[in-house]
Amino acid sequence: MFSKETYISRRAELKKAMGSGLLLFLGNDESAMNYEDNTYMFRQDSTFSYYFGLDYSGLAAVIDVDNDEEIIFGNELTIDDFVWMGTQPTVAEKSAIVGVAKSMALSSLESYLHAAINKGQKVHFLPPYRPEHKLKIAELLGIAPAAQKMYASVEFVKAVVNMRNHKTDEEIAEITKAVDISTRMHLTAYRMAKPGVHECEIAAAVEQVACECGGRLSFPTIATSHGHVLHNHGFVHTLKEGDIFLLDAGAETPLHYSGDLSSACPVSGKFTEQQEMIYNIHLDSFQAAVDTLKPGVPFKEAHLAAATKIVEGMKGLGMMKGDAREAAEIGAYALFFPCGLGHMMGLDVHDMENLGEQYVGYPEGVKKSTQFGFKSLRLARPLEKGFVFTVEPGIYFMPELIDKWHAEKQFADFINYDEVEKWKGFSGLRNELDYMITDKGAELMGTIKKPMTIAEVYEAMNK
Ligand code: GLY
Ligand code: MN
Numbered sequence: 001m002f003s004k005e006t007y008i009s010r011r012a013e014l015k016k017a018m019g020s021g022l023l024l025f026l027g028n029d030e031s032a033m034n035y036e037d038n039t040y041m042f043r044q045d046s047t048f049s050y051y052f053g054l055d056y057s058g059l060a061a062v063i064d065v066d067n068d069e070e071i072i073f074g075n076e077l078t079i080d081d082f083v084w085m086g087t088q089p090t091v092a093e094k095s096a097i098v099g100v101a102k103s104m105a106l107s108s109l110e111s112y113l114h115a116a117i118n119k120g121q122k123v124h125f126l127p128p129y130r131p132e133h134k135l136k137i138a139e140l141l142g143i144a145p146a147a148q149k150m151y152a153s154v155e156f157v158k159a160v161v162n163m164r165n166h167k168t169d170e171e172i173a174e175i176t177k178a179v180d181i182s183t184r185m186h187l188t189a190y191r192m193a194k195p196g197v198h199e200c201e202i203a204a205a206v207e208q209v210a211c212e213c214g215g216r217l218s219f220p221t222i223a224t225s226h227g228h229v230l231h232n233h234g235f236v237h238t239l240k241e242g243d244i245f246l247l248d249a250g251a252e253t254p255l256h257y258s259g260d261l262s263s264a265c266p267v268s269g270k271f272t273e274q275q276e277m278i279y280n281i282h283l284d285s286f287q288a289a290v291d292t293l294k295p296g297v298p299f300k301e302a303h304l305a306a307a308t309k310i311v312e313g314m315k316g317l318g319m320m321k322g323d324a325r326e327a328a329e330i331g332a333y334a335l336f337f338p339c340g341l342g343h344m345m346g347l348d349v350h351d352m353e354n355l356g357e358q359y360v361g362y363p364e365g366v367k368k369s370t371q372f373g374f375k376s377l378r379l380a381r382p383l384e385k386g387f388v389f390t391v392e393p394g395i396y397f398m399p400e401l402i403d404k405w406h407a408e409k410q411f412a413d414f415i416n417y418d419e420v421e422k423w424k425g426f427s428g429l430r431n432e433l434d435y436m437i438t439d440k441g442a443e444l445m446g447t448i449k450k451p452m453t454i455a456e457v458y459e460a461m462n463k
Contacts, residue, residue, distance in 0.1 A: 001053045001097070001255065002170055008099040010051050010163065015065045017159040021122040022066065024113070024140075025051060026133050027059035041216070046347035047126060047160055047355075049256055053098045056088065060109055060136075061100070066121055071102045073109045110140050124153035126160070129354040157355045164352055165344060165360065166386035172436060172445075174257040175346065175388055179434050179446035181213040181251035182259030186450055189223065190460035193245040193265050199223045200235035206249050215251040218258035218349040222248035227264065228396040228428035230339055243267040244275060244429050250349060258349040260390050261450055262432030265457050274426065278395050279454060281313025282429060285393045286452070289341055293383065293391075293435060293442035299361070300380035303341035306393040307333035311414075313395075318419040332411035334373025335401065335420070342390040343378040345434060350378060351388075387437045388445065394430025397423050 014023070027048040030039040044055050052061050052072065060073040074091040081088075088094075095103040104112065113123055123141060127149050128134045134145035143151050167175065185206040192202050203223040210217055224232040225239055227246030239245055245267050250260040264279065266272070271279055289306040307328035314320040314336060320327060327333055344351035344360055352360045358368055361379035369375055379389055402424055404410075406417045431452055434445040451460040 001055075004053075004097060004099040006170065007051060007053045011063060011070060013163060014051065014159055015063060015068070017162065018065050018124070018155065020065050021124050021153075022113075022116050023063040023156060024123055024125045025061040025063075026125075026128070026136060027052070027054070027061070028057060028130065029132050030057045031130070031132065044256065046256060046352070047164070049347060050160075050164055052100070054094050055256075056094060058106065059091075059094075060106065062109075062112070064116070064121070069102065070100045071104055071112075072098075072100050073104050073106045073112075075106045113140055124156035125151075126156060126355060127152035154359075157359050161352055161355055161359045164346060166384065167346060167388050167436065168386070171257065171346065172388070174253055174255050175259065175434070175436075176445055176447065178215065178218065178251050178253045178257050178259035179261070180259075180448050181210055181215050181253070182218075182249065182261045183446055183448040183450045184213065185209045185249050185251060186247060186261050186263045187448075187460060187463070189245070189247045189249075189263065190265055190451065190457065191463055193239060193267055193461065194269075195239055195241050195267055197239050198235070199225065199237050199239065199245075202245070202247065203235045203249075206247065210251040213251065215253050218250040218252035218260060222246065222262075225267065226427060227394075227430070228398045228426075230394075230396070239267045241268040242272065244271075244427055246429060248430070248432065252349075256347050258345055258347070258351075259434060259446075260345055260349050260432060261434065262392055262394075262430045263450065263457075264429035264431060265461055269461060270458070271454065274423075275429075276454065277313075277317065278426065279429060281310060281316075282393060282395050282431070283452065284313060285309035285337075285395075286391065286431060289391050289393060290435070290442065293437070294440070295385055295437055296382050298363075298380060298382045299341065299389070300377065302391070303377055303380070304328045306341050307337060310337050310393070310395060317423075319416055319423065320414055321416060322414045327411070327414040330411070330414075331371050331373045332414040335405055335411070335415060336395050336397070337393060338373055338376065338396065338398070338401065339392075339394070340377035340379065342392050342432075344387065344389050346388055353378070383437045383442075385437050385439055388434065389436075390432050390434050392430055392432035394428060396428030396430075397426040398428070399424050 028045045072095040091103040203221045225243040248262040285306040288309040289302040292302045311324040311327040363381045435442045451457045
């Protein structure tokens with residue numbers, strides 16, 4: 001945990017931003033995996049963590065802005081809990097650790113909220129993402145699960161997003177730790193990616209590094225020789241000569257701050273001529289995106305810069321034609337790059353995705369596109385000091401997508417499908433690094449270098 005002053009000052013800033021009302025925070029509960037006592041690893045809700053720091057299940061909290069009161073609600077543990085889970089501070093002691101003076105039994109939360117509503121106070125809650133929270137909100141506030149997104153407080157969402165989007169120095173230090181552990185995970189994978197090695201062996205080794213360094217995974221690892229499947233969570237293949245191995249993996253620190261990196265390397269130790277050409281186009285697109293990063297520039301510009309470079313590269317290989325910037329702007333590039341360039345990162349690897357990408361990644365008044373490609377752009381807004389995000393352009397040959405677009409003659413003025421067909425079995429590759437925006441520009445996060453150039457990749461594979 002950070003010091004209690006951090007949480008006190010975060011809550012004070014939130015109260016000021018909201019001005020009035022009663023803010024409800026639901027901490028996460030233990031969640032059963034296949035039977036009641038076999039639970040998923042406990043993960044605290046990130047917004048609860050941000051304002052209350054406590055890493056225990058079964059807590060809720062209220063900030064009564066109207067009466068300047070903060071209360072943590074929780075149940076005292078029983079002797080059975082102590083026997084199976086060890087000793088814990090009392091709810092009052094936990095509250096004191098984070099500077100909250102008042103605590104109450106969880107069973108009193110419902111009557112507390114009803115009393116507030118009867119007094120005319122507005123209860124603000126965030127959109128729930130866990131089924132148990134949906135049930136709790138139904139019980140506490142009488143709003144059916146299907147209607148809860150509609151009744152969630154946009155004002156509360158915007159206030160939280162505005163604070164969490166701007167990382168403080170102590171958060172940057174914590175994210176730096178997460179990125180460094182993530183880099184160590186990737187360095188391990190580069191050394192292991194050889195013919196005959198199973199994807200699951202690398203996934204296991206990568207997770208071991210996260211655990212050894214005191215962290216855990218910030219999201220399920222992608223360790224695959226089928227990198228064209230963007231979120232490929234199966235580890236079923238054995239690496240063979242000619243494959244590109246793709247790792248997308250990151251660590252989360254004990255304070256729950258994330259790192260998120262991707263790497264691609266040739267299993268045989270050397271890229272083929274074709275692979276080298278695609279890898280270098282992707283590196284050019286990476287650099288073009290990074291060159292745009294500075295305060296005030298919309299991240300959508302970085303995305304378009306990367307997309308334009310990919311189109312230029314594909315033109316060089318005969319797969320695309322026409323004006324490269326136009327092909328980027330109208331979305332023809334998405335045949336090869338169907339996802340977004342990056343996303344905010346912090347307490348969540350896709351930071352605050354539960355609160356709504358529209359609020360996190362887009363400026364007021366700009367709606368997220370529904371067009372294929374652009375609809376996956378999670379971050380588009382002008383960059384501001386303190387933003388932390390990923391940059392992860394990739395080039396993918398997804399056979400089903402190529403078949404579909406070819407049959408529909410999509411963007412036929414920009415795509416030479418006969419040439420694309422020849423590359424269908426290529427699979428895909430990406431690199432991903434994490435950046436933060438400073439007063440003047442953008443800074444790469446982490447203190448350890450993750451290989452990017454082909455020479456750096458070969459060196460890392462031979463260590
Ligand atoms: N690292 C997985 C993702 O960004 O979606
Ligand atoms: Mn990512």
